[in-house]
Amino acid sequence: MNKTILITGGAGFIGSHVVREFVNKYTDYQIVNIDALTYAGNLENLKDVERKPNYTFIKQDIRDAEGILALFKTYQPDGVIHLAAESHVDRSIVAPTDFVMTNVVGTVNLLNAARETWKDNTEGKRFHHVSTDEVYGTLGETGLFTEHTPYDPHSPYSASKASSDHFVRAYHDTYGLPIVITNCSNNYGPNHFPEKLIPLCILNVLNNKPLPIYGNGKYTRDWLFVVDHARAIDLVFHEGNNGESYNIGGFNEWKNIDLVRELCRQMDEKLGRTSETSEQLITYVKDRPGHDLRYAIDASKINTELGYAPSVTFEEGLSLTIDWFLSNREWLQNVTSGGYQKYYEEQYGKQG
Ligand code: NAD
Ligand code: DAU
Numbered sequence: 459m460n461k462t463i464l465i466t467g468g469a470g471f472i473g474s475h476v477v478r479e480f481v482n483k484y485t486d487y488q489i490v491n492i493d494a495l496t497y498a499g500n501l502e503n504l505k506d507v508e509r510k511p512n513y514t515f516i517k518q519d520i521r522d523a524e525g526i527l528a529l530f531k532t533y534q535p536d537g538v539i540h541l542a543a544e545s546h547v548d549r550s551i552v553a554p555t556d557f558v559m560t561n562v563v564g565t566v567n568l569l570n571a572a573r574e575t576w577k578d579n580t581e582g583k584r585f586h587h588v589s590t591d592e593v594y595g596t597l598g599e600t601g602l603f604t605e606h607t608p609y610d611p612h613s614p615y616s617a618s619k620a621s622s623d624h625f626v627r628a629y630h631d632t633y634g635l636p637i638v639i640t641n642c643s644n645n646y647g648p649n650h651f652p653e654k655l656i657p658l659c660i661l662n663v664l665n666n667k668p669l670p671i672y673g674n675g676k677y678t679r680d681w682l683f684v685v686d687h688a689r690a691i692d693l694v695f696h697e698g699n700n701g702e703s704y705n706i707g708g709f710n711e712w713k714n715i716d717l718v719r720e721l722c723r724q725m726d727e728k729l730g731r732t733s734e735t736s737e738q739l740i741t742y743v744k745d746r747p748g749h750d751l752r753y754a755i756d757a758s759k760i761n762t763e764l765g766y767a768p769s770v771t772f773e774e775g776l777s778l779t780i781d782w783f784l785s786n787r788e789w790l791q792n793v794t795s796g797g798y799q800k801y802y803e804e805q806y807g808k809q810g
Contacts, residue, residue: 459486460486460487460488461484461486461487461488461536461537461582462487462488462490462533462534462535462536462537463480463484463487463488463489463490463535463536463537463538463539464490464492464529464530464533464535464537464538464539465477465480465489465490465491465492465538465539465541466492466493466520466538466539466540466541466542466568467492467493467499467540467541467542467543468489468491468492468493468504468515468541469491469493469495469499469500469501469503469504469515470493470498470499470500470503470541470542470545470651471498471503471545471645471647471649471650471651471684472541472588472645472684472687472688473491473493473541473542474500474503474504474649475647475648475649475684475685475687475688476539476541476688476691476692477489477491477504477507477513478504478506478507478688479685479688479689479691479692480539480692481507481510481512481513482507482510483692484512485512486512487512488512488514488533489512489513489514490514490515490516490529490533490535491504491513491514491515491516492516492518492520492526492529492542493515493516493517493518493542494517494518494519494520494542495517496544497651497797497798497801498545498546498651500649500792500793501515502789502792503649516529519564520542520560520564520565520567520568521559521560521563521564521567522567523567523570523571526567526568526571527567527570527571527574529571530571530572530574530575531575534575535572535575536582536583536584537583537584537585537586537695538568538572538584538585538586539586539588539691539695540565540568540585540586540587540588541588542560542564543560543561543564543619544556544557544560544561544615544618545615546615546651546653546654547592547613547615547616547746548653548746548805549615549653549801550613550614550615550618551613551614551746551747551748552804554614554618557614557615557618558614558618558621560618561615561618561619561621561622562618562621562622562625565587565622565625565626566622566625568585569585569625569626569629569635572585572629572635573629573633573635576635576636580634580635580636583636584636584637584638584695584700585626585629585635585636585637585638586637586638586639586640586691586694586695586698587622587623587626587637587638587639587640588640588642588691589619589622589623589639589640589641589642590616590619590641590642591603591641591642591643591680591705591707591753591755592611592613592615592616592619592750592753593609593611593616593619593620593623593641594607594608594609594610594641594753595609595610595611595612595616595750596610596612596750596751596752596753597751597752597753597754598751598752599752601754602754602755602756603641603705603753603754603755603756604705604756604759605641605702605703605704605705605759609623609624612748612750613748613750616750623639623641623703626639627639627701630700630701636700636701637700637701638694638695638698638699638700638701638702638703638704639702639703639704640690640691640694640698640703640704640705640706641703641704641705641706641755642682642687642690642705642706642707642755643679643680643681643682643706643707643708643753643754643755644679644680644681644682644753645681645682645683645684645687646681646682646683646684646775646776646779647683647684647685647775647778647779647782648684648778648779648782648783648786649684649782649789650684650779651793652790652793652794652798653798653801653805655679655714655717655718656681656717656721656776656779657783658670659718659721659722660721660725660779660780660783661783661790661794662739663721663722663725663729663736663739664725664729664783664787664790666739667739668739668740668741669718669722669736669739669740669741670741670743670806671714671715671718671740671741671742671743672714672743672744672745672746672749673742673745673746673749674715674742675713675714675715675718675742676713676714676715676751677713677714677749677750677751677752678711678712678713678714678751678752678753678754679711679712679714679717679752679753680707680708680709680710680711680753680754680755681708681710681712681717681772681775682706682707682708682710682768683708683768683769683770683772683775683778683779685769685770686708686768686769686770686775687706689766689769690704690706690760690766693760693764693765693766694706694760694764697764698764699763704759704760704763704764705755705756705757705759705760706755706757706760706766707754707755707756707757708755708757708768708772709755709757710768710771710772711752711754712772715740718740719737719740720773720776721736721776721780722734722735722736722737722739722740723737724773724776724777724780725780728780728781728784743806
């Protein structure tokens with residue numbers, strides 16, 4: 459079946475894996491990647507698909523309502539998979555308005571364009587909004603986020619994502635826009651920008667630099683290999699029920715300190731270093747303000763309704779991820795030149 463799918467944020471970490479999955483699997487679809495190429499967007503992530511006949515890249519900022527509407531008029535998409543966002547919690551603490559503009563206003567611009575383009579016929583159309591488990595706030599020591607957990611965001615990032623989710627649902631309820639929302643836990647894998655915990659620690663182990671652990675390190679996240687997130691998006695985009703949300707997770711909780719120790723163990727082994735060498739780089743630093751204690755996803759809905767399960771264990775996924783970074787040092791070098799150094803100094807200090 460011929461379809462045109464707009465994927466926003468396709469040059470980013472998760473978006474590039476979604477683009478690859480769709481371009482390779484659905485050769486009869488036209489995949490149009492819309493990305494503003496911010497510090498987090500990188501066309502190197504898509505080198506292997508950029509010459510495929512069913513792939514097009516357009517540099518476009520989703521904050522520009524007119525530009526977005528014009529793109530919808532040109533491409534007449536059947537579906538939208540919306541990943542473009544400012545995605546880093548620490549940056550949202552420093553510059554919250556940027557998060558409102560891209561994550562909230564940008565999403566509303568896309569919703570308006572979809573509504574206008576599909577106003578005469580919504581048959582076969584779908585707006586898939588890719589969101590996060592952070593909208594649910596924090597868990598205590600026990601319990602899991604379900605699709606019915608009330609929203610309770612704490613950071614400017616999660617507040618902006620929660621707001622965007624509400625707008626997506628409001629356009630479904632008010633205007634009948636066909637939508638699905640997915641709320642996923644922490645991703646990791648190839649192409650992860652080294653401002654987030656796992657790639658930052660891989661980079662710092664390589665460079666023998668401190669591994670900054672916020673607070674007491676007992677904060678807990680539920681980690682999913684990025685390729686498994688892309689598979690889940692494919693499944694929900696095609697088979698999810700109109701108007702519904704699906705949580706995506708790996709039933710794979712790690713306290714940050716335990717995760718970083720496992721990462722050090724695997725890296726020492728792969729780099730041929732004496733065991734526990736890298737662990738000595740662990741450094742406790744000032745906590746993140748408003749830091750959520752624990753995220754953990756109840757992924758039973760997507761599992762029972764759509765038959766979804768992750769394909770790799772965390773240890774396997776982490777090993778694949780480290781191997782990817784070890785064999786893609788040029789990628790790492792390229793993304794950490796320029797603005798990255800300035801960000802790093804502001805976030806962690808000159809010695810960090
Ligand atoms: P990322 O920061 O790696 O990539 C974001 C992409 O969006 C980049 O390519 C960037 O250039 C683009 N972008 C940013 N602002 C834009 C704008 N104004 N116009 C057009 N493009 C713009 O993010 P990611 O980690 O790949 O996350 C992708 C999506 O998945 C986000 O919506 C995020 O909230 C969500 N999510 C992320 C995770 C995670 O663990 N990383 C987990 C759950 C959900
Ligand atoms: O839960 C999904 C979310 O996961 C996504 O919506 C976000 O886009 C994504 O960035 C991620 O958010 P987190 O804040 O959980 O990810 P991050 O990698 O920044 O941090 C993971 C944990 O590690 C968190 O408890 C903070 C801690 N941390 C992070 C950094 C960068 C540290 O201890 N030290 C660090 O230097």
